[in-house]
Amino acid sequence: MSELLRFEDWSDPVPAAEREVVSQLPDDDRGRPPLLFVPGLGHGAWAFAEHWIGHAAGRGFPAHAVNPRPGGDLRAQAHDVVQTAASLPRQAVLIGHGTGSRVVARALGRYPARAAVLIAPVLDGWAALGAALRSNPAGTVPALFGGRLTFSGRQLFGPDLPAEEAAAHLERIGARPRAELFSRDTLPEPVGGPPTLVVGSPDDRVVPRQALDRAAARYGGAPLLFPGMGHYLMLETSWAEPIDAILDWLDKELPPAG
Template identity: 70%
Template sequence: MRSELLRFDDWTNPVPPVEREVVSMTEETDAKLPPLLFVPGLGHGAWAFAEHWMPAAAARGFAAYALTPRPGGDLRAQAHDVVQVAASLPRQTVLVGHGAGALVVAYAMGRYPARAAVLAAPVMDGWPALGAALRVNPLGTLPALFGGRLRLHRKQLFGPDMPGERADEIIARLDARPRRELVTHGPAPRPAGNPPVLVVGSPDDRVVPRTSLDRTAARYGGAPLLFPGMGHELLLEAAWAEPIAAILDWLGKELET
């Protein structure tokens, strides 16, 4: 993995400024704990974390923030936004990314020395995810190959315990338009400061194959923490409380070291 604290592009082709949408939950939090910055995945906004995981983190004393990806922003611009928001927070920040947002976090870690990072159901290599989407939902996936909207269905995103009506409500809020760079990007840079990194996912995820979870976790020196029976949407699943509780428990142990 390569380090990218300074890049020539930053001087010759700076990322355009944008008004960022950041949702925060900071009341009655412990000032000694690092803030958490949640980065949503493809088609999601800050609302996806504000549903469950942000309140759960705030209840454990963590100041919680979530950043909505800039419209039409490429990977470099999205990572830039994460770095800028993290650097503006009062303490060294924990970065938490879901899906393609985990890829953004991986790139941001090359520029920002995070306190720790969590990659949830990470889409780090778009080719396996694309192959899985074509197998499970070919008609909904093909338009996205030509710049259209990725039309998802509940079997791709949720486990069998998720109520159908609730799953459809969430899917209706998604506006997933994949960029080509999800499959053409280079390797993520080496994290600045060597933070601890936790990879969480499900062996039953129909977006991210188990082999991808293993490969990503090994890249950061560990093994994935798995939640069988859940789908890709760990943060919105019926059993959403299990992954965030485990993440916060892991983070508590890391902060003690």
Template identity: 85%
Template sequence: MSEILRFRDWAEPVPPAAREVVSKLPEADEGRPPLLFVPGLGHGGWAFAEHWLGHVAARGFPAHAVTPRAGGDLRAQAHDVVQVAASLPRQAVLIGHGTGARVVARALGRYPARAAVLVAPVLDGWAALGAALRSNPAGTVPALAGGRLRFSARQLFGANVPAEEAAAHLERIGARPRADLFGRADLPEPVGGPPVLVAGSPDDRVVPRAALDRAAARYGGAPLLFPGMGHYLMLEPSWAEPIDAVLDWLLKEL
């Protein structure tokens, strides 16, 4: 597909839709680029609002999380991300989690981000599906027939997440996977050549270690690893560790 001749976007632009954006701004504007978080399948901006947004703002970066339109395909979700990014006063850093990383990867082909971070990225749906079948067969098989994907606490969270907390999060996470969020289609070349970081946990039961390595290699690097954590790095008790490492990386790259 040509990135220059965009007949589909010219003839059938993505229609506008409501997009929920949660923001936390630093007390003083230090001219730092805003961070825009993009959630993956089954959760919304709230997952970042829990700990990360406040922490990021306290470290001097404007922090925003967008929940792309419900039921949108990959094209519509990437459109939502680019729309929100372009509405920010400065060139934004895009940070996607899970299938949200795939949305970010797609958005990077359309918007020259200041930098991008793919956290526990589901870029290759087949690897994620294999991992899900291994760790949670009963919850995954119905989804193959178009049913609801049921996660288990053991699948999504690391061992150090208290059971009741994990159960509370699970309540809010639910997803009916869309085929195109999982496809293996080529990811576009990021426009403007932004630095891209891949972060994740070797103990993530959704994104296997090999998938992290492949994702990082795709963007010319090695993954930043946080052993012992589960898939939802932003909801674990040690949530500060990965986000601090990401911000340190960002300060070095800017």
């Protein structure tokens, strides 16, 4: 599959675009691999910059988040992730959220990541669409006809997040999804077989628990679950729990040099 992707890039190259990257480096570089966060539909690097990027840098990880190019399809977004990762001084850990996990899964077919983390991954567009229609039909149906996908706080966040914080985030979240997001994707095998962790919540109203199990099984493991949280784990009141668990897992899988 990775060879087919390379041929497509040669015969029909992805148009050049300026890549916007938000970064924060640790005060003491201890040789840990850089983290590259990849946002999904409806949000950008800001969602990771809110808490996780600074927290990861504070624990010694160079942390970066790439903004998706405006109007870019999944292939273009995966291209941007590969190019951004290749520009970093060390092999990166790719961390995707939502449909950003699908972008990461595609990028893993071309980039030999040190590791990968898929957070609340939307790998099966049909399953996510079904969940969205059940939890928020009024906000989802217009997107089926080219309109805007409108989320609700109940759909995206757990009950512990104050209503005013949820409302502030919702003002920044929303998009017109491309039709390809509602399809099932044939994902490539990861180059080099990097360790891959799936993280999510059994109470996520966007990604059903069964989808988390299937995603984790695809990469040879079980999902790491955070009950009581919503789809946007990085914006919840207890946002530190999942990122600390991810960083602990990376420290175990990829011990710091020296």
